[in-house]
Amino acid sequence: MAQNVTSGYGSYVNYGYEATYGTAVAGSRTFGHGVKITHDRKNTMEKIYGLGARNAATTVAKKYEGTADVEFIMSNGSFFRAMLGAEADAGGGPYTHTFTEANTIPSISILTGTELGTTDEVTALLGVKVNSASITAAVNEAVKVRLSCFYKTETLATSGIGSQVAETEVPFTFAQGSLSVGGTTIGFVQSVELTMNNNLEGVWGLGSRIKAAEVEKTREYNLSMTVSFSDVSLLLQTFFGAAGGPLATSTPASVACVLTFTNGAASTALRSVVMTFANLYLDTEKLPKDVSEVLKEDVSGWALSCTNVVYTNNTQVDIGSP
Numbered sequence: 512m513a514q515n516v517t518s519g520y521g522s523y524v525n526y527g528y529e530a531t532y533g534t535a536v537a538g539s540r541t542f543g544h545g546v547k548i549t550h551d552r553k554n555t556m557e558k559i560y561g562l563g564a565r566n567a568a569t570t571v572a573k574k575y576e577g578t579a580d581v582e583f584i585m586s587n588g589s590f591f592r593a594m595l596g597a598e599a600d601a602g603g604g605p606y607t608h609t610f611t612e613a614n615t616i617p618s619i620s621i622l623t624g625t626e627l628g629t630t631d632e633v634t635a636l637l638g639v640k641v642n643s644a645s646i647t648a649a650v651n652e653a654v655k656v657r658l659s660c661f662y663k664t665e666t667l668a669t670s671g672i673g674s675q676v677a678e679t680e681v682p683f684t685f686a687q688g689s690l691s692v693g694g695t696t697i698g699f700v701q702s703v704e705l706t707m708n709n710n711l712e713g714v715w716g717l718g719s720r721i722k723a724a725e726v727e728k729t730r731e732y733n734l735s736m737t738v739s740f741s742d743v744s745l746l747l748q749t750f751f752g753a754a755g756g757p758l759a760t761s762t763p764a765s766v767a768c769v770l771t772f773t774n775g776a777a778s779t780a781l782r783s784v785v786m787t788f789a790n791l792y793l794d795t796e797k798l799p800k801d802v803s804e805v806l807k808e809d810v811s812g813w814a815l816s817c818t819n820v821v822y823t824n825n826t827q828v829d830i831g832s833p
Contacts, residue, residue, distance in 0.1 A: 514628040521626040523675035524548045524581070526639075528592070528833045529618045532724070533638035533663040538622030540831050541676040542590060543583035543656065548623055550579040550636060552665075575720045576713070577662040579621060579636055585646065585654040585772070586680040588784045588822025589831030593619050593641045593658075594707055595817060600828050605781045608829040610820040615727055616640060616709060621662070622673060630669045638663025640725045642711045646770075646786075649702035654683040654772060661711055663722045680782060680824065683772040690736065692791065693749055693766030699739035701807060705770060705786065706733045707817070732788055734768065735811035740798060746810050750793040765790035768814055779825040787821075788814035 515521075524546055525538030553576040558567035588608065592598040596613025600606060618640050624633040639662040647655045690697045708731040714724040738746060748754050752763025768791040773783035793812040800806060822829070 514630065515626075517625060517627065519547070522624065523673055524621060524623040525673070525676045526619045526621045528831060529620055529638070530833050532618045535635050535637055535666070536620045536833065538620060538635075538673065539676065540589060541587075541678045542581055542658075543586045543680075544678050544682045545653075546581065546583040546675075548579060548581050548621070550577065550621075550623070550634075550662075552577050572720060574713075574715055575664065575722070577636065577665060579639060579658075579660045579662060581621070581658040581660065583656055584682040585656045585784065586678055586682045587824070587831075588820060589829055590641075590644070590656070590658065591820045591822065592829070592831055593617060594644045594709070595820065598829060598831075602823075604779045604827075605823050605825055606827050608822045608824075610822070612730070612817055618663075618725070621660075624672055626672050631672045633668040633671055633673065635666045636662045637665060638722070638725065640711055641709065643706060643708045645704060645706045647702070647704045648683075648685050648688050648772070650685050652685055654685070654688065661713060661725055663725070681774065683774075683782075683784070687774055688770070688772045691767075691769040691771075692746065693768075695745060697736070697738055697745055699741055701737040701739060703734070703736040703770065707731070708733070732814040732817055733811070734788075734791065734814065735809070738808045738810065740806040740808040746793065746808060747796060747798075750796045750810065763792065765792050765815070767791065767818075781823050781825075783821075783823045785821045785823075787818040788816065789818050790815035 527536040527538050555573040559569045561568050591610040595610045596616040597611045599609050618638050621636040639660050641658050641660050643659045645657045690700050710728040712726050713722045716723045752758040768788040770786045791814040795811045797809040
């Protein structure tokens with residue numbers, strides 16, 4: 512078979528949770544619909560100069576570094592375990608899969624490749640940890656997810672090409688979403704973006720170019736939204752901390768925040784993802800007024816913690832688990 516130039520239709524990307532950091536597992540899980548991946552590699556090369564010549568004398572390779580960005584349409588919640596760390600199954604049809612914060616997050620293997628003809632590209636990214644996850648919902652769009660990841664190392668083969676695992680759940684859209692702040696559902700939300708950040712830092716040691724560990728540092732939950740302005744009390748007074756304007760000597764009180772996507776069905780047909788955050792503070796608010804535009808309020812802030820993310824479907828055990 513001849514070697515071929517191809518497009519993404521000849522590629523695939525699946526993943527599985529590792530039992531040991533950096534040890535390959537089978538890629539039995541799909542991230543979601545419409546998946547895309549970009550993986551970047553760095554040899555961290557350095558040119559070495561010396562006296563006696565203007566040209567570099569040699570080159571050395573230092574740390575080996577890999578990153579991967581995965582984009583997809585949200586249709587399941589299994590990826591939250593890679594972001595938050597812990598998962599528990601419950602229920603009896605429908606079933607709930609509750610993801611909660613842990614001080615360490617699990618690593619995954621990402622299996623990807625491309626059919627090129629006689630010699631293929633078959634790559635396993637090993638020791639992958641999710642540094643940040645961004646979830647975006649906007650009017651007239653499907654719910655989009657972007658995972659930014661670091662990985663330890665990888666293997667490359669030229670045969671044994673795999674295939675894309677089929678996603679069985681239906682994508683969520685903006686029409687299936689709702690946002691609650693301080694116990695009040697916010698109306699006319701035009702867009703919302705939630706970003707979770709693990710602030711990972713790679714650790715290398717003497718004796719190997721390959722990363723030894725990926726360390727979790729501070730954790731962040733940032734939220735921004737655009738809302739058609741209709742009610743002062745919904746967000747503006749929460750931002751001020753009082754009905755009459757900004758507080759003079761104290762910090763506005765925090766509120767709870769819940770971002771929900773659901774198909775609205777019942778029993779075993781229910782599919783939903785409910786993200787609950789505690790201690791949300793609104794840091795910035797912008798309200799442009801233009802006679803030719805609908806008034807839209809831009810608000811951003813952060814939550815101090817994630818209470819949990821609950822994914823509901825009709826699968827008893829989340830198959831994102833090892």
